[in-house]
Amino acid sequence: MLTAYRIKLLSSIVAGASLPLAYSPFGLFWIAPLSYAALFYLWGGATPRRAFLLGFAYGASSFLVGMYWIYISIHDFGLVPASLAVALTGGLVAILALFVGAAGWAAARWFPTTGPFAWFGVLPALFVLTEWCRGWMFTGFGWLSAGYSQTDSWLMGYAPVLGLHGMSWAVMLSAGALVALLAGASRTRARALALLTVLWGSGWVLTDVRWTEPNGRLLNVALVQGAVPQDLKWRPEQLRPTLDLYRRLTLESRGSQLIVWPEAAIPAVYGNVAAELDALRSEVEQFGAAVMFGILRRDDVTGTFQNALMTLTDPPSVYVKRHLVPFGEYFPVPDFVRNWMRLMSLPYVDAAPGDALQPPLELVGERIAVTICYEDVFGAEQLHYLPEATVLVNVSNDAWFGDSIAPHQHLQIARLRAAEAGRYLLRSTNTGVSAIIDPSGRVTARLPQFEPAVLADTVQAFTGSTPYSRWANFPVILGVILTLLTQLATTKFTMRRGT
Structure with a gap:
């Protein structure tokens, strides 16, 4: 009973x-x-x-x-x-x-x-x-x-x-x-x-x-969603098809000023594909576009890898993910556990975080505040970008969660970040949900999940401060x-x- x-x-x-x-x-x-x-x-x-x-x-x-x-x-x-x-x-x-x-x-x-x-x-x-x-x-x-x-x-x-x-x-x-x-x-x-x-x-x-206001400049943007399945993404034989896919989708974005690829869009370390990316840079520069792309890069100090967003410019600008995922990108465990993980063929190598107060990336005449993946859950950590930043960009790879509710919850989190800052937020993901969010937190355009596609639209850059960004x-x-x-x-x- x-x-x-x-x-x-x-x-x-x-x-x-x-x-x-x-x-x-x-x-x-x-x-x-x-x-x-x-x-x-x-x-x-x-x-x-x-x-x-x-x-x-x-x-x-x-x-x-x-x-x-x-x-x-x-x-x-x-x-x-x-x-x-x-x-x-x-x-x-x-x-x-x-x-x-x-x-x-x-x-x-x-x-x-x-x-x-x-x-x-x-x-x-x-x-x-x-x-x-x-x-x-x-x-x-x-x-x-x-x-x-x-x-x-x-x-x-x-x-x-x-x-x-x-x-x-x-x-x-x-x-x-x-x-x-x-x-x-x-x-x-x-x-x-x-x-x-x-x-x-x-x-x-x-x-x-309305706490912020447009700065008078319109920005033609394109979000590239490659939709490469997570179980195929890191296979060596998939690298060339992935490079070709993102090149094709990028060239289809002709007319856009800013093109954004997802987190770790290219499954390789930057130095190993620099030649291919330089060739693409020459092509997109012909129609006046700039590309932001997610990729891994080597940390010059530690020799380990970093999760980065780079620009297809000469020289490239770089943002390095600073808030890493525990047990995903670093492992807060003692050495004996790490040794066991290595013997079990489990991931055990820590990524190197970026600096806490990285400035906005200056691109296409705007200052762009960048977050990678679940960094956008930490709203207060992004306030150092404001009020200088005029546009927000979040790149992610929610393919890790399959066809579950997680990508939709993540989009909802991004909507709140846009409203807190009073800025447009461009969200490019590998398999979805890729979307454009206005300064009130409303989704103005989005792509269907699990389909290779480009989301092209025009957004406005914003200036000013919301009360939350100040306090x-x-x-x-x-x-x-x-x-x-x-x-x-x-x-x-x-x-x-x-x-």
């Missing part, structure tokens, strides 16, 4: 498993506040231990359902044995779930978990604080942060003002208000309705505010910390008066 606590635990798992439906490709954004509201309700009156377990169960189910594609990249394309792939996927899910569990434990340990102070203050603030920590601790992994679920809702209006975590706070406050509507007294319900009206009404108003996460994190400190002081004062 199920006890009341076991029913709560099961409910937490179900609520967490439903959360990924709020994100792309499903787009049911209204599920996010409902799902978090269920968690807040379940936390009410729980002991610290049980609050932690409820939060951990919620986090584990939401991350497992929303990020099952980690297994695909590790096993199907990384060729890691199934048992080890399951262990690595489960380990990542457990680490991410710990942050949700920690929020529940802290709430039950030091704060009230029921009543207006909990629903409108403590629980939303704690969740945002732990979500922010998840974005940078242990190298950071902010995937499935609450704010990403709202790219198609009125809450997107907060993106250029308060960024991702400001949107997450709005989602959490909405969740708290829903709990108050369900469990609060009549006065509390009235406050909850007022809060929902202000939150969503303000977001709606902000969607029409970063400081206002939101300060706000949630002050909220929690105020509640701590209030609780202590009330306890002293009671004695």
Whole structure:
């Protein structure tokens, strides 16, 4: 027979498993506040231990359902044995779930978990604080942060003002208000309705505010999607067909000023194909185009490889990926584990990261802010580009995730980066989703997945600064910390008066 606590635990798992439906490709954004509201309700009156377990169960189910594609990249394309792939996927899910569990434990340990102070203050603030920590601790992994679920809702209006975590706070406050509507007294319900009206009404108003402006220059661009299958990409016999494919698609882009290839579009080290790329440079220069292409290059200092985006110019400009993927591009393990990985024929060589504050690339009269692959998850790390950068470019190889939900989630993340910066973002990927995103975060054009194609369009370069590009996460994190400190002081004062 199920006890009341076991029913709560099961409910937490179900609520967490439903959360990924709020994100792309499903787009049911209204599920996010409902799902978090269920968690807040379940936390009410729980002991610290049980609050932690409820939060951990919620986090584990939401991350497992929303990020099952980690297994695909590790096993199907990384060729890691199934048992080890399951262990690595489960380990990542457990680490991410710990942050949700920690929020529940802290709430039950030091704060009230029921009543207006909990629903409108403590629980939303704690969740945002732990979500922010998840974005940078242990190298950071902010995937499935609450704010990403709202790219198609009125809450997107907060993106250029308060960024991702400001949107997450709005989602959490909405969740708290829903709990108050369900469990609060009549006065509390009235406050909850007022809060929902202000939150969503303000977001709606902000969607029409433009914080940046065009600089008057139009840019003809082309995004090249080679759609080379990941299981074929790095075979030696595939190099020549890949070079020929990208040459053909590039020459089809005649009339474009800027042509962008995906991450590691050419499966080789730059020095080994420099002659072929120089020949192509001579061809594209005849019709006045510049090409940005993803490729590997040797690090002159360490001798190991770097994941880079280079320009087909003389001399070439280079951006080197600075935020590397743990267990994908570097391996934070002791030497004995690395030796075992080598013996097992598993990847074990670390890539060399680029400098943290690389300047924008100056090309075709614009300053272009570059990110490679999942670097675009780290919004605050890109703010050093602004306001100098006029266009954003993200290149990726989401072929690692097959025909899963991951490429759609990644596109949703890129949409938020464009809105935070108030700039067009050009997103070129190997198999999709390649797209052009406007300064409000709307997709204006995209290519079908898994098809070789070129996406040509005209975009505008933008200048100016959004509030978020000036303040970063400081206002939101300060706000949630002050909220929690105020509640701590209030609780202590009330306890002293009671004695």
